[in-house]
Amino acid sequence: MYLDFSLEEAVRKRYSVRNYAPREIEEEKKKALAAFITSLDNPFGKKVKFYCFNKDAAGEKTKLGTYGVIKGAKHYFGASIKLEPLALEALGYEFEAVVLYLAHLGLGTCWLGGTFNRKGFAKALKIEAEELLPAVSPYGYAAEKKHLLEYAMRKIGRADQRKSWDELFFIKDFHTPLSKQEAGELAFPLEMVRLGPSASNKQPWRIFVVENACHFYEYKASGYSDIFPYDIQRIDMGIAAAHFDFAAKEKGIRGYFAADLAPNITLPKNMEYCFSWFRDELK
Ligand SMILES: Cc1cc2nc3c(=O)[nH]c(=O)nc-3n(C[C@H](O)[C@H](O)[C@H](O)COP(=O)(O)O)c2cc1C
Numbered sequence: 001m002y003l004d005f006s007l008e009e010a011v012r013k014r015y016s017v018r019n020y021a022p023r024e025i026e027e028e029k030k031k032a033l034a035a036f037i038t039s040l041d042n043p044f045g046k047k048v049k050f051y052c053f054n055k056d057a058a059g060e061k062t063k064l065g066t067y068g069v070i071k072g073a074k075h076y077f078g079a080s081i082k083l084e085p086l087a088l089e090a091l092g093y094e095f096e097a098v099v100l101y102l103a104h105l106g107l108g109t110c111w112l113g114g115t116f117n118r119k120g121f122a123k124a125l126k127i128e129a130e131e132l133l134p135a136v137s138p139y140g141y142a143a144e145k146k147h148l149l150e151y152a153m154r155k156i157g158r159a160d161q162r163k164s165w166d167e168l169f170f171i172k173d174f175h176t177p178l179s180k181q182e183a184g185e186l187a188f189p190l191e192m193v194r195l196g197p198s199a200s201n202k203q204p205w206r207i208f209v210v211e212n213a214c215h216f217y218e219y220k221a222s223g224y225s226d227i228f229p230y231d232i233q234r235i236d237m238g239i240a241a242a243h244f245d246f247a248a249k250e251k252g253i254r255g256y257f258a259a260d261l262a263p264n265i266t267l268p269k270n271m272e273y274c275f276s277w278f279r280d281e282l283k
Contacts (some may be wrong), residue, residue, distance in 0.1 A: 017108025063120030073138030092238020
């Protein structure tokens, strides 16, 4: 899929909003969001189902808690998948497209993969038994000030910081960092990956660049996903794919994603191959 707004502007504007203003979302923005959601697809060929709902309409008894993390939000969206290889990456890709679209519309969001009542939300959204609800997000206008817990979370998670290029992107092997100069035209898509959000801001994406291919790896934080029945950092990998893909398309760089094409290189501990992106032959 393509974006019809500036990816870079949306990426730079977006941050996790955890305190929302009482201001209503305009009807045309709600309609635009619904239309955008129907236009979604992903390069992994997995089905992702989206749900939008109003917390007030869900009724008093429905348990839609966020452990005090989100305040003032009326509107939420969520996405479900059947758990299978590349489905979490597909969800990361499409969900992040929605997050960026909402940023473009001037609306805040906050990925919630952990701090929400999963059972309560799944019930309210009528998620089918064989489906999984890995993430939801509030959306709406940001309040003028962040709430106290929000300040603390941003500070502890160093939410305003990102790892540097030499920790994330490699050439030849995982000991040789790729410079911006060596990246050439791919420097922009890689920079957009670097600025993305990730669970607990762990930034697990590592990219090994070989001429016209980028091989995406997950640097697994050990024990981090143990509380989930799946690897939540695979969602982060899908977010990386989205930022890379939209950035490449914006610059007219054509390519495609494929899985199971890992290069034959020695991997550091905790490094797992996910998928690759190949540039179309230059004509
Ligand atoms: C997959 C995923 C799950 C996340 N889960 C939560 C969560 O459960 N609660 C929360 O407050 N923030 C959550 N976040 C937000 C991250 O903590 C946040 O993106 C990161 O710290 C960077 O900050 P920023 O989004 O403001 O740039 C999640 C982000 C991602 C990508």
